[in-house]
Structures are given as structure tokens and as C-alpha cells.
Amino acid sequence: MDLNDKVAFITGGASGLGLATAQNFIAAGAKVLLYDQNEENANKAADELGANAIFAAGDVASEEAVKAAIQKCVDAFGTIHIDVNCAGIGFATRTVSKDGPHRLDVFETVLRINLLGTFNTLRLCAEVMQNNEPTNEDGERRNNQCCLGRRFRWANRSGCLQCQQERHSRHDAASCA
Numbered sequence: 001m002d003l004n005d006k007v008a009f010i011t012g013g014a015s016g017l018g019l020a021t022a023q024n025f026i027a028a029g030a031k032v033l034l035y036d037q038n039e040e041n042a043n044k045a046a047d048e049l050g051a052n053a054i055f056a057a058g059d060v061a062s063e064e065a066v067k068a069a070i071q072k073c074v075d076a077f078g079t080i081h082i083d084v085n086c087a088g089i090g091f092a093t094r095t096v097s098k099d100g101p102h103r104l105d106v107f108e109t110v111l112r113i114n115l116l117g118t119f120n121t122l123r124l125c126a127e128v129m130q131n132n133e134p135t136n137e138d139g140e141r142r143n144n145q146c147c148l149g150r151r152f153r154w155a156n157r158s159g160c161l162q163c164q165q166e167r168h169s170r171h172d173a174a175s176c177a
């Protein structure tokens with residue numbers, strides 16, 4: 001995929017997988033918005049990435065905050081072509097141990113960030129991406145939504161989460177799981 005002049009909205013962009021994605025995208029000529037709840041790290045990362053990177057701080061599970069960040073991205077770069085979802089937390093423990101059952105509040109928090117937050121971002125970015133100009137004479141658009149580091153497996157068919165944006169970009173979406 002040619003990333004030159006493409007605009008990417010990257011959650012968890014201040015660290016790890018998200019930051020590595022942003023570095024590679026910038027090197028390939030893309031513009032990025034780093035969305036992360038760690039404002040200090042996001043600010044520092046955007047500074048280091050240069051003029052084609054900006055950041056917004058907030059929780060992926062907040063409709064209001066993600067909407068505001070998307071608006072910031074659109075105001076700065078015109079649109080969004082690519083949405084990469086890396087924001088997340090990991091927590092692994094036994095369902096039950098000698099100390100008792102797995103804490104339900106912890107499980108709920110992981111689901112809220114990793115699942116609800118990812119879906120929240122997917123749907124709000126998709127709303128912008130569906131209005132992108134066609135990129136060829138058949139009216140096709142090249143938009144991509146990726147969920148990195150997740151164990152979710154959504155079926156790859158038109159209308160499903162990870163490839164909902166454009167059935168014509170199915171080959172690109174299929175590479176993301």
C-alpha cells in the first residue's frame with residue numbers, strides 16, 4: 001500500500017505497537033494522529049515524529065474524546081484513510097486461585113478498553129472514512145481499519161467490523177487481525 005500523503009488515526013500511538021506503526025507510517029510519507037490516554041508520552045512522541053504527526057489525549061472508550069480527536073485529525077490533515085487500533089491493556093490471571101475468583105471489575109476494565117474502546121474508534125473513524133473521495137474510476141476507495149495485538153477474530157466479510165469500511169479494500173483489510 002502506498003502510504004504517501006495518507007492520513008492515519010493510531011490509538012495507543014504513544015508506545016509499543018502504536019508508536020512503531022506511527023514511525024513506519026511517517027517514514028513512508030503518511031500523516032498521523034497519535035491518540036493515547038498518556039498525554040505526556042503522546043506529546044513527546046508527536047514531537048519526535050515531526051510536522052506530520054500530531055496527538056490527542058483521551059480514553060478510547062469515550063465517545064466524546066474520540067470524536068474530538070477525530071475532528072482534530074480532520075481539521076489538521078483533511079480526512080482519515082487508515083485507522084490502526086493499538087490502545088489496550090493486558091491482564092492475565094487464573095479464573096480462580098487460592099485467593100478467590102478472578103476479579104470481575106478487572107475483567108470489565110479490560111473489556112471496556114480492549115473491546116468497547118476498539119469498536120468505539122472503528123465506528124467513529126468509519127463515519128469519516130466513508131466520505132473519502134473515490135480513488136479510481138470504478139468509484140472504489142482505499143480505506144483500512146486494523147486491530148493490532150488483539151485476539152479477536154471477526155469474520156472477513158463485507159459489513160463486518162474490521163473490513164466494514166469498503167468491500168473493495170478487502171485484501172488490505174484481510175491482512176489485519
Ligand SMILES: NC(=O)c1ccc[n+]([C@@H]2O[C@H](COP(=O)([O-])OP(=O)(O)OC[C@H]3O[C@@H](n4cnc5c(N)ncnc54)[C@H](O)[C@@H]3O)[C@@H](O)[C@H]2O)c1
Pocket residue numbers: 011012013014015016017018035036037038041058059060061086087088089090113114117148149150
Ligand atoms: N506487544 C505485543 O507483542 C503484544 C502481543 C499481544 C497483545 N498485545 C496487546 O496489544 C496492545 C498494545 O500492546 P503494546 O505492546 O503496544 O502496549 P503498550 O503498553 O506499549 O501501548 C499501549 C498504549 O495504549 C495506551 N492506552 C491504554 N489504555 C488506553 C485507553 N483506555 N485509551 C487510550 N489509550 C490507552 C497506553 O497509554 C499505551 O501508550 C495491548 O492491549 C497488548 O496487551 C501486545
